[in-house]
Amino acid sequence: MRFSRALTAFFCLVLSVFLSVVVGACSGQPEETSRPKNVILLIADGCGPASFTLARTYRRDVLGQAGGLAVDPHLVGTVQTHATDSRVTDSAAGATAYACGVKTYNGAIAVDTLRRPVATVLEAAEARGMATGLVATSTLTHATPAAFSAHVPNRGMAAEIAAQQITKGIEVLFGGGRADFLPESAGGRRTDGRNLLEEARAAGYHVALTRAAFDSVTAPPVLGLxxxxxxxxxxxxxxxxxxxxxxxxxxxxxxxxxxxxxFFLMVEGSRIDHAGHANDAAAHLHDILAFDEAVAVALDFARQEGETLVVVTSDHETGGLTLGRNLDGRGVYAWYPGVLAPVRHSNDALARMLREGADPETVLREAGLDPATLDPADRRALLEAAEDGDARTFLSHYNDLIARRAVIAWTTGGHTGVDVNLYAFGPGHTRFFGNHDNAAVGRQIAGLLGLDLPALTEKLQAQSGAE
Structure with a gap:
């Protein structure tokens, strides 16, 4: 019996190794010969499994681009996303789990449940002499980039987050949020009078505020807003x-x-989440496709460089997107991604057009709707709201109409608790096979880089006087 168990264990080990090799070969993965020198972590904020299906199907069936998404060959697992105080996380707690390897409460930015600072992988990388970078399509003070670069008990403390970010030695900071770095007297949101752009320049940063300035950047450190x-x-x-x-x-x-x-680089497709909150299917779709293009850039770099681990995941799902739904009380076994193709603008842009008094029928066409094809009741409701400049009512009718035509649906304007996808490529990618807690993903990244987060946390807490 003992021999039989040993033989079974041996064959299981052999099978495990064989499957690992096969999966790696089929996905073009390099062999696991060493730890990574560099890590690129890409986070698709608010992008759940259905969102990736939406983008893949649209790319193939509407754009005619075969081959799937750049991330597809590298799917290795899934991630549990709950916070300590809720089964549905927010971006702050979700990002803190990835950045620090610890679970915390919703709203927390790199602090534990006792509001004590906990070290981030970016800080630990800087402390060891590595280069670091943060890239986001949100404000740089938004929850995800903030959780890698600041410590505050509440994600709304944007002024304090910005002030910390320019003191961390981060070599590359790209995103939005210029107002959080400028005083009110200079058109910003800061009430303390500090001009952080001038402070960043004094600290040696090249500050880029335009596309032309971005194009001209040739060396770090750089703050691009x-x-x-x-x-x-x-x-x-x-x-x-x-x-x-x-x-x-x-x-x-x-x-x-x-x-x-x-180096360690975190890249966030931030506005995928914002579109999910707005139940704006077209904006959600196109920001996912833009995120996948960034993933392709990271993967190309990793393939050429050979010592870079690329990890791609989401902090949570937003909107409860479903592909297929009930119409008039009957389940419809279909959905139509092509409905989104004529949509030219996000809800934000359509609302701006309405506030500025644009012609209602022009707004409908920019929204991807031909007024002549609309049901009379829908047309009347949309045009009346547009004529009144009532953006909220217009967008409520519009989003529902687009969803019904595409046979998709949203369950919430908030987040959901579903597990999200996990992708990995490069040295150490096998560590991410299977289902993981989000904090475990953060600890794996730190471990693969040889970073001691607990030791740095102890130092940070001693410096802050936390008990």
Missing amino acids: FAGSHLDYELDRDPAEQPSLAEMTRKALDLLRNDPDG
Whole structure:
């Protein structure tokens, strides 16, 4: 009996190794021969499994681009996302889990449940002499980039987050949120009178505020803020004014790649989440596609460089998107991604057009709707709201109409508790096979880089006087 158990265990081990090799070979993965020198962590904020299906299907069936998404060959597992105080996390607790390897409460930015600072992988990388970078399509003070670069008990403390971010030695900071770095007297939101852009310049940062300035950056450190608040949705983005997420990722890699001690880079597709909150299907879709282009940039770099681990995941799902739904009380076994193709602008842009008094029928066409094809009741409701400049009512009718035509649905304007996808490529990728707690993902990244987060946490807490 003992021999039989030993033989069974041996064959299980052999099978495990064989499957690991086969999976690696089929996905183009390099062999597991060493730890990574560099890590690129890409977070698709608010992007659940159905969202990736939406983007993949649209890319294939509407755009005619075969081959799937860049992330598809590297799916290795799933992630549990709950916070300590809720089965449904927010972005702050979710990002803290990835950044620090610890679970905490909703709203917390790199602090534990006792509100004590906990070290981030970015801080630990900097302490060891590595180069670091943060790239986001939100404000840089938003929950995810904040959780890697600041310690505050409440995610709403944007002024304090910004002040901490420029003191961390981060080599590359790209995103939105210029107003959080400027005093009210200079058109910003700061009430303390500090001009953090001037302070960053004094600390040696090149400050880039325009597309042209972004293009001219050739060396770190750099602070690039390309909007007063969040960057525009991909549907609305003017390439002459704002770089894409893929372009920011490529530039960040160019600036970080030559550090002899390696680098850690976090890239967030932030506005995927915002579109989910708004139940804005077209904006959600196009920001996912833009995120996947950034993933492709990271994967190309990793394949060429050979010592880079790429990890791709989400902090949570937003909106409860479902593909297929009931219509008139009957389950419909279909959904139509092509309905989203004519949509030219996000809800934000449509609302702005309405507030500025645009012609109602023009707004409908920009929203991807031909007034002549609308049901009379829908047409009347939309045009009346548009004529009144009532953006909220217009968008409520509009989002529901688009969803019914596409046969998709949203269950919430908030987050959900579903497990999210986990992708990995490069040295150490097998550590991410299976289902993981989000904090375990953060600990794995730190471990693969040889970073001692508990030791740095103890030091931070001693410095802060935390007990």
